[in-house]
Each structure stands twice: as C-alpha cells, then as structure tokens.
Amino acid sequence: MATSSTVRAEERRSAILAIVNREGAAQLEKLAVDLGVSPMTVRRDLDDLEAEGLLRRVRGGAIAISGPRLFGERRAVRARAKQVIAAKAKTLLPTMGAIALDASSTVAALAPALNSHAGLTVATNSYENFTAIRSAQNITAVLIGGEQEPSTGSFVGKLACDAAESMLYQCFFTSASAVDADHGSSEVSLAESQVKHAFARRSRQLVLCVDSSKLDATAIATTFDLTEVHLLITELDPADPRLDAYRKHTQLL
Template sequence: MATTSTVDAESRRERLLEILNADGIIRLDAAAERLGVSPMTVRRDLADLETDGQLRRVRGGAVPSLRPRSFVERMSIGAEAKLVIADKARALVPAAGAAAFDASSTVGTLLSRLEGASDLSIATNSYENFQVARRLPGAHALLIGGEAEERTDSFVGLLACQAAGSLHYSRFFTSSAAADPARGTSEVTLAETQVKLAFVEASDETVLLVDSTKLGQRALARALDWDRIDTMVTELDPADERLDAYRELTNLL
C-alpha cells in the first residue's frame, strides 16, 4: 500500500507541474477537482513541491518559483497568457526607427507574432530573440552582447550595458519576474536588472509585458520603479479588479 501511495503522489505532482507550466498558476480548488482528490491533498503536494524548489505557494494555490530559468523553460510556462499579451502589444511596436527588446520569453513571443516592419532596428540581449528578429521582413536585428548568463540565456554585464545604451530607442519592451505595486518590478538576478535599466535610460517609453501570476510578487533584485514604466500589458481585461492597485501607477492595456 505504501508503494502504491507513493506512486500516486508522484503522479499527482507531475500533473500539478504540467498544470503550472500550461497555465502559469495552480488554483487549489480547480486542481483538486481535476485530479479527483481533496484540496488538503493538493496542499500537501504543493508543500512538497515547494520544498523541492519546483514552485512557490501563494494564497489559493501556487505559482512558479522565482529562480533563474533557461529561455526554453520560461517559454513553456503560461504560453496562453503570453500569446494574449503579445497580440495586445503588437500595435505598440514601431514600424521604423529603433526599439529594444529584453531577453524575456514574453518579449520573445511578441517578436514571434510580428509580421514585419518598414525599417526598424531591433536590439536585444537575447540570442533566441535575436534569431526571431533577424527573420522579420524590414527589420534590422542587433544582438547586444556581453557576458553570457548561462542560467537565463541572456547577455549581461558591463559590455552589455554599454551596448544597450549606445542607441536611442522609441520604445523598450520588457517583462519581469515580479511586479509589486509598492516596490516596482524585480528580477531573479541583479545582472538582469542592470541591462534593463540601461535600455530604459536610452528609451523614450518603456512597455512592461507581464502576466497576472507575477502581480503582487517580489523577486531578488529591484529593477524598475513605476515612474519608469509607461504602459503595462497583461492578459487581463484592463477593467479586471486584479489591476486596481496599478491604475494610478501606469497605463494599462
């Protein structure tokens, strides 16, 4: 019986992680119903997964743990929300001039949804996002190089910051690990924040692309204050009450 119980628990936890990757969040009651178990059982499973560093428990469920992840791993989390955000943000991408795009997977989704540009220089510190940008008709892709951050598949460090600040951008498109109404955005590494700040300083406007699971959260390193963010794009309807705390801080889309 103990062996069967252990196998069942392992199977449940695998399915919970599948839900987390697909939706970007685990909602306790909904997960219990899908798995055919009690909410208390799901709570225990979430506690074990949190101990293993697989997720982070929040009220009513769990969200991905705030730790460095590869581009591929990040791309697989909350894919549906990323598509909604990208489609909402497409109209904000200029057709010409220069625009900056960070190394986030949400920004990568936005780039993949663009159909082309008139004469747009696209600068990014992500090789994956650079590869997408270089295939866009009418776009000139610029890879911001520097020190390779192996954990996040991005380029960071002094050279990256200097290169990021060498152009003038009409808009900078960025995501974040967390977005708190009192503390602004934050990232899982300090090096990521430094490159983003360099992009912000060189840009007329900054557009934050962030899914709702990151709202009200805080990660390791503080990044952007709200007075540096002109527009926040989420997968939510702008009238959603979950955005109430952000209405006076930035434009919502």
C-alpha cells in the same frame, strides 16, 4: 455559467500563486481554509499551477520556484497568456526607428509581429530573441553582446550595458520576474536588472509586459518603479479587479 466558473478558478489560482511567491511555501489545508474551498479543489489548482511551471508541488502543499531559469523552460510557461500580451503589444510598434526587446520569453512572443513592420531596427540581449527577430523580413536585428548569464542565457555585464546604451529606442518592451504595486518590477538576477536599466535610459517609452502570475510578488533585484513604466500590459482585461492596485501608478492595456 461555465465562463464565470473559469474566471473564479483563474482568480483563485492567481491568489494561490501570490501566497506561494510571497511566503515561499504554502500548506494545502491552510489554502483551502483561507480561500473557502475544498482541499480537493486546492489540490487540483496546485497541480495545474505546477503543470504550468509556476510552482513546485511538495507533500502537503507547494513551494515557490526560485532562481533564474533557461529560456526554453520559460517559453513554455503561460504560453497562451503571452500570446494575448503580444497581441496587445504589437499595436504599440512604431513604423520607423529602433526598439529594444529584453531577454524574456514573454517579449519573445512579439517577434512574429515584426514581419509587418519593415524598416525597424530591433535590439535585444537574448540570442534566442535575436534569432527570432532575424527571421523577420526587412528588419535589422542587433544582438547586444557581453557576458552570458549561464542560468538564463541572456547577455549581461558592462559590455552589454554599454552596447544597450549606444542606441536610441522608440520603445523598450520588457518583462519581469515579479511585479508589486509598492515595489515595482524586480528580477531574480541583479545583472539582468542592470541591462534593463541601460535599455530604459535610451528609450522614449517603457512598456512592461507581464502575465498575471507575476503580479503581487517580488524578486531579489529591484528594477523599475511603476511610475517609470509608461504602460503595463497583462493578459487581463484592464478593468479586472486584480489590477486595481496598479492602475493608480501607470497606464494599463
């Protein structure tokens, strides 16, 4: 019974987050009516979502968090979900060649798994991810330089794109600010989106790693159509109904 209750709470919070991200804001009382629960229940859900860094509480409801965020802020958000995603993603690591990791904190959770994949070359446009990769034994870490995006700490711009396209990758592991079944993945920064396109153009396989809080939402800059994505990884079971809108476009893990 407790497990069923937990699942319902997770689904309710995902629904709340989707509404807030889509509308930009939501009123507590209206959420309670729409979801068929008490205002007290919604208030607890909003408090929990704020504690995870997924929205901001305001008087009478909540507003969406917009704009790029520093890596340190993003790393603490939905940490358990990122670990589940990383556990799935590590099964896709090749035994040789090169892979690319974007500047996301979600993909950063994959770094510890590289210790068991000696011989790989791993490229990223994130100094934080580069530092984590470099600590792995017998891994060649490559930092894609360029202009530093001050609000995210990642490297972007023409130099970053040119460097990203100078190698051939077995797989590109990337995340997104938001994912929508109709519009695909999107970012809060056009510059971030451009570097991801550069990595993808040189990759045999594109793997999109996002936690469920990113689903059913859009950001500013379009990045990948879901038909371009070879595999979508979330912390959810692939059979979860929340993924129904996505399974017709791409493979799920």
